[in-house]
Amino acid sequence: MRTDDAFVDKLTIEDADARTRRQARELVAGVTRQRRWLDFVLGEAYHGDYDSMEHRLQEILRLGLYELLFQSTPTHAAVDEYVELAKQALRPGAGNLVNGVLRTIDRDREHIPTPDTGDDANDLALRYSHPTWMVQRWLDRFGLDETTELLRANNRRPMYSVRINPLRTSEADVAAWLDEHDVVNVDSPYLDRYLRLKRLQALIAGDLLDDGHVAVQDESAGLVVQLLDPQPGETLIDGCAAPGGKAMHAAARMEGTGTIYAVDRDEQRLERVETAAEAQGASEMVEAETADLRAWAARPEPPQGDRVLLDVPCTGMGVLAKRAGLRWRRSMEDLEEMAELQDELLDAAAQLVRPGGLLVYSTCTTEPEENERRVEAFLARHDGFAVESAEGHVPDEMVSDAGFLATFPHRHRMDGAFAARLRRDEA
Numbered sequence: 296m297r298t299d300d301a302f303v304d305k306l307t308i309e310d311a312d313a314r315t316r317r318q319a320r321e322l323v324a325g326v327t328r329q330r331r332w333l334d335f336v337l338g339e340a341y342h343g344d345y346d347s348m349e350h351r352l353q354e355i356l357r358l359g360l361y362e363l364l365f366q367s368t369p370t371h372a373a374v375d376e377y378v379e380l381a382k383q384a385l386r387p388g389a390g391n392l393v394n395g396v397l398r399t400i401d402r403d404r405e406h407i408p409t410p411d412t413g414d415d416a417n418d419l420a421l422r423y424s425h426p427t428w429m430v431q432r433w434l435d436r437f438g439l440d441e442t443t444e445l446l447r448a449n450n451r452r453p454m455y456s457v458r459i460n461p462l463r464t465s466e467a468d469v470a471a472w473l474d475e476h477d478v479v480n481v482d483s484p485y486l487d488r489y490l491r492l493k494r495l496q497a498l499i500a501g502d503l504l505d506d507g508h509v510a511v512q513d514e515s516a517g518l519v520v521q522l523l524d525p526q527p528g529e530t531l532i533d534g535c536a537a538p539g540g541k542a543m544h545a546a547a548r549m550e551g552t553g554t555i556y557a558v559d560r561d562e563q564r565l566e567r568v569e570t571a572a573e574a575q576g577a578s579e580m581v582e583a584e585t586a587d588l589r590a591w592a593a594r595p596e597p598p599q600g601d602r603v604l605l606d607v608p609c610t611g612m613g614v615l616a617k618r619a620g621l622r623w624r625r626s627m628e629d630l631e632e633m634a635e636l637q638d639e640l641l642d643a644a645a646q647l648v649r650p651g652g653l654l655v656y657s658t659c660t661t662e663p664e665e666n667e668r669r670v671e672a673f674l675a676r677h678d679g680f681a682v683e684s685a686e687g688h689v690p691d692e693m694v695s696d697a698g699f700l701a702t703f704p705h706r707h708r709m710d711g712a713f714a715a716r717l718r719r720d721e722a
């Protein structure tokens with residue numbers, strides 16, 4: 296059993312019904328997220344050297360323990376299932392070992408040991424299943440209580456939000472459809488025409504997504520577009536556009552009029568922008584261009600946008616709840632590497648803003664090196680731009696002291712994201 300994001304996304308079980316597939320996906324995502332905590336508990340319960348245990352046996356133990364600790368699976372069902380799996384996939388002795396370890400933990404589940412390594416960051420990282428370096432950064436920045444809340448938020452099963460697309464349907468029609476199909480939902484407290492849902496299955500089965508009536512989009516992404524505030528008839532340049540979530544939202548806010556240049560260097564991902572534009576009734580507005588933005592902006596006389604959106608590649612440290620395996624793939628070095636590309640993309644985007652126009656720089660990370668530091672460095676290189684506050688565009692509680700949009704999973708129950716409004720001088 297592989298527990299990485301690509302596998303979670305692609306998981307399909309032939310002949311399994313949708314419910315079984317969903318449960319399997321949730322199980323794999325949960326085990327991936329909780330891996331470090333599960334390994335700690337298993338390591339404490341196992342009498343041998345857990346770290347040198349064969350990989351497949353570790354995976355079976357993790358799955359069984361996850362079901363015991365995080366799902367309401369009755370003990371006998373969870374244990375029997377994984378004992379059987381170990382016997383069939385490995386050998387009879389492996390089944391006995393799984394039985395012994397899982398039952399030992401279950402018998403004493405009120406007294407599962409607390410990590411006590413003498414290092415606060417490491418203890419928290421073990422308990423809430425994150426890399427220690429990440430936790431250390433957040434401890435230094437937020438303190439113990441807030442860091443604990445953030446870690447918990449990163450481990451929650453993500454909620455979904457969808458944007459109702461006014462180019463295709465109305466809020467009343469979507470509400471009536473959801474009512475008719477018993478889909479539990481609540482309005483977003485932060486954005487118009489946004490709904491929060493626990494599951495998307497009904498919308499997928501009912502073709503609401505494929506037909507472009509609604510689009511899945513985290514509220515933090517919706518707030519970035521609200522901050523961009525594109526107007527009907529304008530020219531918008533989206534410099535890192537694929538797969539097009541924000542561009543499509545912008546198209547809806549532009550009421551289907553104006554031009555959106557959707558640039559991305561990844562041809563396949565850019566095709567998804569075209570498909571989305573077709574489905575969502577925005578294809579007339581969208582000019583999709585496969586290109587590296589740095590080269591695209593360096594051409595003689597590139598287009599000039601009233602607004603330019605630069606939603607850069609980043610470490611994704613604001614979306615750890617949704618991307619279960621990401622925390623294990625990131626390192627401190629990524630922050631530096633990303634910063635270099637982010638600066639180059641910002642310089643390119645600056646070439647594309649008309650005098651008096653607006654550049655919005657956005658990320659889905661909570662980390663200052665990719666956010667505030669990049670804006671500060673940009674302003675030091677470009678004295679023709681100034682920060683315009685996010686106040687009045689997004690809820691006050693999400694506006695940082697420096698006037699940026701900054702959302703956090705534990706504070707706002709949405710992805711962590713950042714965005715800055717940078718106004719180019721008129722002259």
Ligand SMILES: C[S@@+](CC[C@H](N)C(=O)[O-])C[C@H]1O[C@@H](n2cnc3c(N)ncnc32)[C@H](O)[C@@H]1O
Pocket residue numbers: 516534535536537538539540541542558559560561564586587588589606607608609640
């Ligand atoms: C965070 S994603 C953009 C998400 C998109 N704005 C949306 O809302 O759906 C970043 C995108 O930047 C693109 N990208 C990375 N380097 C680029 C470059 N040098 N020029 C253009 N696009 C680039 C990636 O292919 C990726 O699709």
